[in-house]
Amino acid sequence: MDKDIAIKVQNVSKIYKLYDKPIDRLKESINPFGKKYHKDFYALxxxxxxxxxxxxxxxxxKNGSGKSTLLQLITxxxxxxxxxxQVNGKVSALLELGAGFNPELTGIENVYLNGTIMGYSKEEMDKxxxxxxxxxxxxxxxxxxxxTYSSGMFVRLAFAVAVSVDPDILIVDEALAVGDMHFQLKCIxxxxxxxxxxxxxxxxxHDIYSVRNFCDHVIWMMDGKIYLRGNVLSVTDQYMDYVKSELEQVDTPISGERKNGILNIDAVTILNDNDEEKNKFLFGxxxxxxxxxxxxxxxPGVIGGVAIFDRRNSYICGLNTKLDEVKLPTSPGSYQLILQYKNMNLLPGSYxxxxxxxxxxxxxxxxxxSRIASFQIFSTHYMAEGLTLLNHIWNYKKRT
Structure with a gap:
């Protein structure tokens, strides 16, 4: 394997035998004609x-696409x-809760057990x-x-062990979603x-925002196969479109709220140039x-963002203070974040x-x-089709 390659996965499949009844496994093992009583399920x-x-x-x-199976194979x-x-280097993994820990042992005993599995002596783990x-x-x-641990306590110890062994390759599978906010920041x-x-x-x-902000490349798994791999923004945009289309088929709105108590959004208001609260605006x-x-x-730092969607859940525009290099206050207090859209050129509709x-x-x-506020754009005349009106000039000339 090339020395610049950390992980090489080549034509890997993982097949599980599924039996309708437990006795079918026995029937298959003793059948003199090799008759199959199982169905092959391809996890990968x-x-x-x-x-x-x-x-x-x-x-x-999505769940069941083969992500966790893939990581378990790599580890x-x-x-x-x-x-x-093929793996080139020492691997440390934080997989689903329970992986690699003996529930009957104490936390300290599990620390030493994991160190032994990683190839460290007791003296090295003592340090x-x-x-x-x-x-x-x-x-x-x-x-x-x-x-006896809560899920949050388990993640704290598991992550601490995973990063303490100074691995060449770190694998993290959803586990950070369990810890509290302070610990998440420490892990990040x-x-x-x-x-x-x-x-x-x-x-x-499953948090696409986290993937976008942290990763260099993305692999999209679907039905045990790699559906798409490449640029973070391109792949995640297509994945979000796919998820939205799936939700629309079951008539489930896209909404949600994620908070932790350190920062709270108190209110969102939409105003015109005269600071009057409105929800209907003339085009422009x-x-x-x-x-x-x-x-x-x-x-140490705070990022604020605002995103606009249309009534079909199409992602129109997302802006944030990190992209525009605007620094927000980091000390406790009450604040207002103000974003002004100049000459709004979205075509008439609800947003x-x-x-x-x-x-x-x-x-x-x-x-x-999500969907904490809305507004409408209207016009006195029909202008164009689609989502936005682009600056343009029509012309013509006679062909010679």
Whole structure:
């Protein structure tokens, strides 16, 4: 394998035998004619890709698409039915809750158990223990059996162990969604430092905003295969369109709220140039979106964003302070974030607004509210078709 390649997956399939009844397994094993009583289920089918050293690759897809199976194969928890996987470097993984930990052992005993699995001696883990316990910050619970832990406590200890062994390749599978906000920020800082140090990261998440802000490339898994791989924005845009179309088929609106208490969106108001609250605007008018929010704790950085969608849930435009290099206050207090759209050229129709705040990397949401406000655009005459009116000039000339 090329020395610049961290992970090479080649023609990998993982097949499970599914039996209608438990006794069918026995019938199949003793049948003299080799009759099959099972159906083959492909959790993965002929998957191939490479990850270069130092890359951060996001893996997205619906539940059951093969993401977790793929990671378990890469980490060696599972073995492929066909194909091969080559890994160049030491791997540390934070998979689904429970993986790699013995529930009957205490937290400290599990720390040493995982160190042994990773190839470290007791003396080497002794040197790391204080850092692990400090990072996990679960107090005396570390002396209790892991089966008594909450999911948040488990993630704290599991992540602390995963990053303490200084791996070449870090694999994280959705686990960070369980921890509290402060711990998520601590984990993200650690992952960012890993990325800056040139380590390879595989990051599985259903949070497309996190994937967009953290990953270099994206793999979209569907039905056990790689459906698409490439540029973060291109792949995630197509994935979000796919998810929206799926939701529309079952008549489920796209909405949601993600918050943690450190920052709260208090109100969103839509104003005209005279600071009058309105929800109907003439085509070409200026529109001002005012977001009242409260920050209760000091943070190293805050990102605010506003997105516009049409009534078909098409993503019209998303702006945020990170992209425009605008710095927001980081000290506790009550604030207003004001965004003004100049000469709004959206064509007549109804539009909806999402507002969100994120920590400095744009990965962890502080507060996010979907469809929190709406407005309408109207016109005195018919102008064009579609979503927006583009500046244009018509002309003609006679052909010679």
């Amino acid at each position: 089918k002929d998957v191939s890709f490479e990850v270069k050293k130092g890359e951060t690759v996001g893996i997205i897809g 060696g928890v599972l073995t492929p039915t066909t194909g091969s996987i 790391r223990l204080d850092d692990i316990l400090s990072f996990a910050d679960i107090g005396d619970y570390v002396k209790q059996p892991v089966k 800082d650690k992952m960012k430092s890993f990325k800056e140090d040139g380590k390879t990261i595989l990051f599985v998440s 008018e200026n529109i001002k979106v005012v977001v009242d929010y409260t920050l209760s704790e000091k943070l 909806f607004i999402d507002v969100g705040f994120f920590e400095s990397s744009g990965i962890v949401p502080l507060d996010y509210k």
